[in-house]
Amino acid sequence: MLKKLDELIEIAQQKKKRRLAVAAAGDTAVLQAVKRAVENEIIIPILIGNQENIEKFAGDIGFDLTNITIYNQPDSKDASRKAVSLIRQGEADIVMKGVVSTAPLLKAVLDKEYGLRKGGTLSHFALIESPHYHKLFGVTDAAMNIAPEFQEKVDMVNNAVEIFHGLGNPEPKVAIIGPLEVVNPRIEATAHAAMLSKMNERGQIKKCLIDGPFAIDNAVSKRAAEQKGISGEVAGDADILMTPELNSGNVLYKTLMFLGGSTSAAIIMGARAPIVLTSRADTEKSKMMSIALAAAM
Amino acid sequence: MLKKLDELIEIAQQKKKRRLAVAAAGDTAVLQAVKRAVENEIIIPILIGNQENIEKFAGDIGFDLTNITIYNQPDSKDASRKAVSLIRQGEADIVMKGVVSTAPLLKAVLDKEYGLRKGGTLSHFALIESPHYHKLFGVTDAAMNIAPEFQEKVDMVNNAVEIFHGLGNPEPKVAIIGPLEVVNPRIEATAHAAMLSKMNERGQIKKCLIDGPFAIDNAVSKRAAEQKGISGEVAGDADILMTPELNSGNVLYKTLMFLGGSTSAAIIMGARAPIVLTSRADTEKSKMMSIALAAAM
Secondary structure (H helix, E strand, O other): OOOOOOHHHHHHHHOOOEEEEEEOOOOHHHHHHHHHHHHOOOEEEEEEEOHHHHHHHHHHOOOOOOOOEEEEOOOHHHHHHHHHHHHHOOOOOEEEEOOOOHHHHHHHHHOOOOOOEOOOOOEEEEEEEOOOOOOOEEEEOOOOOOOOOHHHHHHHHHHHHHHHHHOOOOOOEEEEEOOOOOOOOOOHHHHHHHHHHHHHHOOOOOOOEEEEEEOHHHHHOHHHHHHOOOOOOOOOOOOEEEOOOHHHHHHHHHHHHHHOOOEEEEEEEOEOOOEEOOOOOOOHHHHHHHHHHHHHO | OOOOOOHHHHHHHHOOOEEEEEEOOOOHHHHHHHHHHHHOOOEEEEEEEOHHHHHHHHHHOOOOOOOOEEEEOOOHHHHHHHHHHHHHOOOOOEEEEOOOOHHHHHHHHHOOOOOOEOOOOOEEEEEEEOOOOOOOEEEEOOOOOOOOOHHHHHHHHHHHHHHHHHOOOOOOEEEEEOOOOOOOOOOHHHHHHHHHHHHHHOOOOOOOEEEEEEOHHHHHOHHHHHHOOOOOOOOOOOOEEEOOOHHHHHHHHHHHHHHOOOEEEEEEEOEOOOEEOOOOOOOHHHHHHHHHHHHHO
8 A cells, every 4th residue: 555656666666667758858847857767767768859958958957868868859749749659669668748738749649540549548647645645546537538428437447447556556446426425317427436336346347446426525534434324445445536527526636736735646548658747837746756657557 | 814714703703693593403413513602602592393302412411401492393394494484584594404304404495485595596605724725715516506507606606705795805706616727618617717707897796806717726826826827816815616516516625624634614505594504424613613604694
């Protein structure tokens, strides 16, 4: 059971060093996070972007580029395509977004001919360290799927579960979140939660324990669950919280970060390689931990 | 600017003592909260329910019932109707739910002939004290409106604003929450936020400052708002956070309470009188503060 994001670094160190292809790497904050990941010996970076900028910014922060592969691709679309093609050619293991907007990078990832699709749904996953919970837990989806259809939710569960397997938890507990803990046919989130739970019971979704609907309280507090008469192994001890749509996923994630004292690492799952897609507002630690998460799983 | 829920008691003490009609009062936890409100001299209780139980439980906790009006209505539906009729007759100012389910109490409140409707939408409002924010703030709606239509959202804003006026803030800052801070026509929450903001600018919604869409971070953190280039008086300093539907409202409220170290007071607004509608899981302090909130506004 992981309790601190820092443990991701140790896990990643025990595994084969992953090759990180950074699309549009010419940015101080991005290079700073990559530098720290290199210092922790968890990745081998491949820097793609405006070579002149990369060398200048690396110099500014004392990042020694000796023996590091750099591809000079000043156009950010070209840089995105190059990062994706390195994965396809087996020359990189993780894609990281640099100073390119999310849209062109995802366009390159999703390209039907040259991209990294493998059939399922791409989804955002955040691993959270909260002072109010007894272990790290996952939140999906705070950033990608606006109003996922049912089958997309199945994919999202599997994407999140795959991360926990990679981190050494063979059967993570998945709480499907709704605004209450009973099935109400007028509230789709609760109907979907019942279906996902039953699919898990029947072996249609494997290697995890799914239960729901839960409101947040019953998912993370044994006491709250007991007061409502909810038993089962997931109640009060969830590893993964899956929200019904983007509105609630984003509110959950941002409330944890900005009104809950939490820190996080986040990646996009569902493509042939994990994608590190941090935003400018993320702290340097959060960016570095997102790399560590991709490298650890 | 209020910083602590405890300040509600002082505000209520400065106002005329409100008469609190408790429907189905025969419960130790309910009577304990009422007792504390009486001790703080903020309400005059009127207890409705099974008189024998009320007297027994009051005796257990040392609650002196001398000079307190009791109506013996052992049936919880009758007790709900009695509480509502006391408001209509001008003999009570606040309704409080005791050991009756929410449904029959709301049925009595919403009854077209004998109820407390005044034309608008009923909505849930929670006043939050968070260790991660510089003042008390409101959250609406965590418990009542599943998927409010646009006009219902206008009512919900007005309901929340009315509370802040009662607490001495003549122009509260209302942040309309969505999963991102730009207008995206595919995401209704963001379209509604734009419309509510403009209605405020044009004087269609008065005595408050409305802005949105905001994700939670831009609404509560000036730094996060600045990083996204969002200015204005509401950004980073919101008094009220309005979520687009129940999924995200419930997630926001419960994350604050169970993963954010917050405490709260909550009431239902939009009827002719505020309704204190606490749940079994609420702490005694939360129940007492909900009474204080209703009495203070």
